[in-house]
Amino acid sequence: MPSKTSSIKKQIILHDIRQGGWLSVLYFLALLLILPLQIIIQYSDPQTRKYMEKGNLFLYSPDLQWLLSITVPVLLGILLLRYLHKKQVSDFVHSMPIKRVSLFHHHLIVGMVLLIIPILLNGLILFGLRAFGSIGDYFTALHVFAWLGMLLFLNILMLLATVFTGMITGMFSMHFILTYIFILLPAGLVLLVLANMGVLFVGFPVDYYFELAIHKFSPISYFFVNFTATLNLSWVIMSAYAVAGILLYLAALWLYIHRRMEATSQAIVYPFMRPVFRYGVTFCFMMAGGFYFHVMSSSFAWVIFGYAGGSLIGFIIAEAILQKTWRIYSSYKSYLVFVIFLAVVMVATNLVKGNYDNKIPSADAVKQVYFGEFYNYTGDVEDQSIKPLYFTDKREIELVQKLHERAIETPEINGWYEGDQRTTFIVYEMKNGSKVSRSYTYALDDDPELKKLQYEIEGLNAYKHANNPVFNIASSEVYGVDVQPNNIKQSSTTISDRELIDRLIEAVRKDIELADPQTDLEEVRTYSMDLLTNKEQGYYYVEFDDSYKNTISVLKDAGLYDDLHVYPEDISSIKLENFERNNTMMVEDQEDIKHILDHAIYYSEEEDSYYVTFNLDRGRSLQDELSIEYEDLPESIKKQLEE
Known part of the structure; x- marks a missing residue:
């Protein structure tokens, strides 16, 4: 009996290799072409060698590396579990004298090996390249280990997710679709919920939350960002994904042990999961429909229509998938349950809406308040010349609160607007440690009081200092200044004299502090200057005109004004x-x-x-x-x- 069991296991392994081995070979060849061969080709040509970047190995076709990492494991997992979708094959496999636990681990381990071997072989080739001549100067052993770690982590996580969804469905096509829906579901749900909160609640800072963390809720989007940009992994997020992978493995094993083999042709195998699928699809279509009509019409009546229409379409699609027929008339009671749920949610939303929309914290309870046009609340922005602006003075906080109050009453701008408008992001940091954040886009031309408050805030020195690069770089960091006229005359003067640079920067700072923020946006700013620095951005741009008396005086004293001014x-x-x-x-x-x-x-x-x-x-x-x-x-x- 032991020898017979060993023979069966060997045949299972060979069968899995025949099923997915070809995909593993193609994966190896694809990685070989993308990375080692590309490095060799670029290095062998003296011209392209000049432009080779030194650093992590995701600099080479990162989008292709990412695409392979999220597709090959899924395809491999589907191929290995394909027998679950065909009744005769499923009955034959499960009639063999082998426990389901052992069978499960055979498939999973073979799948992991078929994924790991192509990646490890390419890693060994990369280590070999490092030992060959000076080609190793372009990446280190640490870069190779980081590349191996990220690819192995993502591939195995995607495989575990595929195995998990394979236990839920009994249909080949649903296995593929359900895998990506499942992996993208957290990010998609967060995206839809945030978008609809922006529809339902005035001032909800949708873009801020989108930019803050939306990509972290799915490994597909999270690794895309880290493959195609600077490698910046969070150990907290990676640990969460690792825990999720372990839970997926345990859940898949439990589901496989308790799976009914006769349910091979059903979209969702387990009855207790069918309501989750039905109402999950209905809920997502509902939110997508409501947001779509909000973007198209900006009318709340159309938003309600979008919710109703979207939920009905979602319910029909989900029910048709579950029943494998469009004749779903008898399921109308299930949809009525969702309609009741939707009505309860809308009533509850309406009860809290007024409190959220009109909430303005008391100035005495506010520690400081952030005020700005951009979502650089943490200061983590590309343009380091724009600094986060915090008001701590009580009078300035009260001024922001007055503007906040007017912004609540002003209609939101959702489309194109030709006049003077602002997008304002406000965060109150309370003395008790909590925060209240809001965002508004409004037209100044339609509300004189709002316009007055906006210009009053923009006229504060604290605002000018935060939003003008000339205040946020030290004069010593500027090694030169290029001054040129705008729009009419083609001329340029480069200033390198240290004393003149310091005088010019000081003059510009004084003029900005004295400038009236109520400047016509269409008025031609006559001159501009580039402050040249050794910082990553290279230079910082400043516009000015003849109203900048101190700046013009410095240029005149230096004999530069006549060449710049258009007479x-x-x-x-x-x-x-x-x-x-x-x-x-x-x-x-x-x-x-x-x-x-x-x-x-x-x-x-x-x-x-x-x-x-x-x-x-x-x-x-x-x-x-x-x-x-x-x-x-x-x-x-x-x-x-x-x-």
Whole structure:
């Protein structure tokens, strides 16, 4: 009897190798082409060798490495468990004198070995490359171990998830679909729930939570980010995935032991899981439908329609899959149960909505408040010249609260808006350690009081210091300044004198503090400067105009202003072209040229406006188009146009 049992196990192993061995070989060849061969090819060519990056091995076709890691284990797991989807094969396998526990572990171990061997072989090749000449200078042994660890971890986790879903379903096609639904479900649910909370609750900071952690809820998205960007793994998240993998293994084993083999053709094998599938699909379609109609119409009536329609479609699809027929009329009672659930949820949401929408913490209970346009609450942003802004002074906190109160009453902007608008993110950090966060997008033109409060906050020195790069880099870090005019004249001056750089930066800082935030957004900022640094970003951009008196004074003292400024006498002519671009006229009168120069703006949507092109006779023209409103044209030009 022992020899017979050993023979059966050997045949199972050989059968699994025949089923999935070819996929393992293809996986090895794919990894070989993507990584070792690509490194050899780039290194062998002196031209491409110059551009080879030194660092982790995910710099080489990271998207392909990621794609293989989330597809090969799934396909392999489906192939190894394919016998569960065919009744005759399933009956034959389970009639053999071998326990299910042993059979389960045979398939799982063979699957792991077929995944591990291609990765380890490529790892050995990479170690061999390191020992060959100076090619090893481009990656270290630690990089190879990190590559091996990440690929093995993700591949095994995906295989365990595939084995788990294979125990739930009795259909080949459902096994593939259900595996990816299961792995993406946490991230998808979080995404849908957050999106719909943004629909139901005024001020809910959806984008902040999206950017904060949405990708961490699924290994597919989490490893995609870490394959294609800087390797930045969290041990907490990796530990959570490891625990999840162990639980998937234990759950799959338990389900396999208790699985009814006759349920090979059913979408969901276990009866207690069918309501979960039915209502899970219904719930996801409901939220997707509600959010879709919110984006399309911004009307809450359409949102309710989306919830109802989406849930009905989701229920029909789920029930049709479970029953393998579209004749599901007798299941209407199950849908009524969900409708009752939806009604209860909507009533409960309405009860808490008012408290959430109108909640503004007391200034006395606030330790500090973050205020900004971007979601750089933690300060972790690419542009390090923009710093997180915190107000701690009680008067400033109360000013933010007044703006918050007006923002609640102002309609949210969800689409394109041509006027002056803001997106504001507010986080109150309370003295008891809790936080209250809100986000609003609103139009300033529609509410004078809101506009006044917005400009008052933007006029505070704390706001200007946080949002202007010139305050957030030390003068000693700037080794040069490039100053150039904008839009009309092509000229550039590079300043390298240390004393002049310090004077210029100090002057710009003073002018920004004195500047009025109520500047026309369409007004042409006449000049710009690049602050050149040795930091990762390289340079920081600052715009200014003739209202920056201290800056202009420094440029004049240095003899640089005349070369930057555009005088009317520098302009030989101006071409005006109507909005439809079917009529042009040339302006050569110096008074008219000066008038147009003073009133030109970046761009106008008005159909009676004109495009403006300046032709210079002193200096090189950028030939960039500006605009001018009809009402701002010189009277002499208006008369000519009316003739």
